[in-house]
Amino acid sequence: MIRLVNPLSKTLIASLVAVMTLLFVATTLLPYAPARVEARQYFSTDEIDLALEYTFQRRLFFWGTTAVEIALLCVFALTPVGRQLGDRFLDWTGQRRVPAALMFGLVFFILDQLLYLPISVARFYHAKDWGMTNLELADWLRDRGISIGIDLVSRAIIGAGLYTLLIVLPRTWWLLAPLGGGALGVTYAFLAPILINPLFNDFTPLAETEWQHHQPRVRALIDEAKVPVEEILVMNASRQSNHTNAYFAGFGSTRRIVLYDTLLKKSSPEEIESVLGHELGHWMHDHIVKGLLLGLLAAIVACLALDRLLRAAVGHAPWNLQSTADPAGVPLVLLIVFVGSWASAPLQNGISRHFEREADQASLKLVGLPQVFIDIEIKMARINIANVAPTPWNVWLFSSHPPTLERIRMANEWKERH
Numbered sequence: 270m271i272r273l274v275n276p277l278s279k280t281l282i283a284s285l286v287a288v289m290t291l292l293f294v295a296t297t298l299l300p301y302a303p304a305r306v307e308a309r310q311y312f313s314t315d316e317i318d319l320a321l322e323y324t325f326q327r328r329l330f331f332w333g334t335t336a337v338e339i340a341l342l343c344v345f346a347l348t349p350v351g352r353q354l355g356d357r358f359l360d361w362t363g364q365r366r367v368p369a370a371l372m373f374g375l376v377f378f379i380l381d382q383l384l385y386l387p388i389s390v391a392r393f394y395h396a397k398d399w400g401m402t403n404l405e406l407a408d409w410l411r412d413r414g415i416s417i418g419i420d421l422v423s424r425a426i427i428g429a430g431l432y433t434l435l436i437v438l439p440r441t442w443w444l445l446a447p448l449g450g451g452a453l454g455v456t457y458a459f460l461a462p463i464l465i466n467p468l469f470n471d472f473t474p475l476a477e478t479e480w481q482h483h484q485p486r487v488r489a490l491i492d493e494a495k496v497p498v499e500e501i502l503v504m505n506a507s508r509q510s511n512h513t514n515a516y517f518a519g520f521g522s523t524r525r526i527v528l529y530d531t532l533l534k535k536s537s538p539e540e541i542e543s544v545l546g547h548e549l550g551h552w553m554h555d556h557i558v559k560g561l562l563l564g565l566l567a568a569i570v571a572c573l574a575l576d577r578l579l580r581a582a583v584g585h586a587p588w589n590l591q592s593t594a595d596p597a598g599v600p601l602v603l604l605i606v607f608v609g610s611w612a613s614a615p616l617q618n619g620i621s622r623h624f625e626r627e628a629d630q631a632s633l634k635l636v637g638l639p640q641v642f643i644d645i646e647i648k649m650a651r652i653n654i655a656n657v658a659p660t661p662w663n664v665w666l667f668s669s670h671p672p673t674l675e676r677i678r679m680a681n682e683w684k685e686r687h
């Protein structure tokens with residue numbers, strides 16, 4: 270009988286499952302009392318418990334999709350299935366490696382989407398039950414179809430670029446791929462506001478909306494922060510949900526500030542300024558440029574690691590790659606990317622939380638209304654049913670923003686100092 274799983278694969282699968290199970294237990298099953306006590310100053314026990322329940326249920330969906338992903342990766346990347354399918358795709362494409370790699374990627378993508386679909390539909394109805402989405406199923410399916418299409422095209426471009434570089438420049442590809450990726454990232458950031466975002470929402474200049482009376486104050490704040498944006502747009506975010514937010518988008522001539530209509534509907538001018546002040550803070554601290562440079566550095570380290578791991582798989586079971594550019598290595602590449610993104614998540618989120626703290630400080634300094642800042646934090650946590658008592662493990666692994674209580678504490682400290 271052919272041994273499906275060799276000892277190395279067995280060890281890798283066992284380690285992967287063990288680490289992910291530990292993370293699941295640490296982030297989802299462990300209770301954490303201290304934050305609950307502090308949260309009671311601002312939220313009722315019912316609110317805290319409801320948010321804990323909601324977060325817990327959402328985490329179960331998240332871990333469900335993660336389990337599907339791991340199972341699929343284990344089957345394709347850690348058994349001889351990858352080699353066999355790789356050979357088949359090479360036959361079909363007349364031994365042309367780039368099309369064979371793309372074909373393999375496509376098969377993996379379709380399987381992943383099919384397995385993920387039931388969970389994702391259940392997730393939609395769950396959000397509907399909790400009043401967290403304003404979409405109907407048909408609109409949700411339409412949006413999801415467009416997202417999947419964009420995702421597929423992006424992955425095809427990245428995959429074709431990667432395998433072309435692996436074939437043409439097998440020794441230096443790991444240095445050039447991040448530069449190419451960076452250029453693609455900047456192009457995407459430039460085009461997204463004009464080509465992609467309008468597929469999901471309408472964007473109207475603030476001066477042409479019913480909230481035009483906010484225009485002078487918003488403009489004055491932007492000028493005070495010396496941020497060079499031409500356009501202030503309102504997005505009909507209420508199409509998707511009641512979340513309130515504002516964000517920066519674009520590069521160069523497509524640069525704009527976007528305000529959610531949900532924010533304008535429900536907030537006082539001071540509250541809008543406080544939220545906007547945070548976004549301007551990101552700009553004042555150069556977070557976009559810093560983020561790009563850090564991303565470039567991380568991509569170089571990641572591609573170098575990928576190069577060394579692919580080399581180690583050449584001629585070794587279960588992969589038996591003929592070279593690093595062998596299409597049979599596609600699932601292994603996907604597995605390495607998966608493990609790498611989990612391993613780097615705490616660092617990435619740590620940096621993101623640092624940026625968010627800086628933006629919060631900038632907002633307090635610019636607008637100078639700490640109590641308004643605190644009121645918005647409480648209001649947003651209620652609208653988003655945010656978990657205001659997350660365990661330290663959750664913050665460490667998942668939080669791109671500081672927890673609500675930490676942001677409130679920071680505003681209180683600022684208030685005392687000024």
Ligand SMILES: [Zn+2]
Pocket residue numbers: 547548551625628
């Ligand atoms: Zn932010």
